Amino acid sequence: MNLLFELILGFWVIIPAYAANGFAPLARGKRRIDFGKKFFDGRDILGAGKTWEGLALALFAGTLFGMLEVYLYPTLNPIALEAGFSLHKLSPVSVFFVALGAMVGDMIGSFIKRRLGLERGAPAPLLDQLDFVFGAFLFASFFLPLTPLSVILFLIITPFVHYLASYIGHKLGVKKVPW
Ligand code: CTP
Ligand code: MG
8 A cells, every 4th residue: 555545544543642651751750650668679569750740641642632533524625535545434432442551552662661770761772662662552443454565654753753752842831851
């Protein structure tokens, strides 16, 4: 299939995850998901960067953007069909799970960073940018017939998008560090 179609299909699926990941810092959350507890290695389980408020806002924003896609599907899919491909038919449940997958992936990313001895906010190239994408596509694959290429394209593109977005978030003061 056409590379552009694959790109659009990947984007169609990942939008709720991008929204979830992008909105989490805006909650300025304080209540830690790990309740401040330590793991067996004496380090934080997840750290102060994973909060209930961030998780809640992420799921809300991700689902909201996904609902917008559900709403736009009847308008957009005929255009896609005209071009020669078909958009995934999303539902409120599937987009919620894509957002949830993103946040689970993000938490697993933080868990791994803490086990590696990296402090909250310390850079972990690729892991920082891709943890949520992995989680989102994994959860999406339970609902939608994803093509490997559309997933691979987003694994390649996301670090660039993420870097740009984080830089902007840092400048706006919602993100402590520019990554
Ligand atoms: N955030 C949150 N709750 C979540 C996820 C994210 O409150 N469940 C907020 C935190 O303010 C966090 C910011 O979003 O600092 C950006 O997330 P991320 O870059 O993943 O966190 P880091 O601070 O870099 O922490 P880590 O080292 O654990 O990745
Ligand atoms: Mg992270």
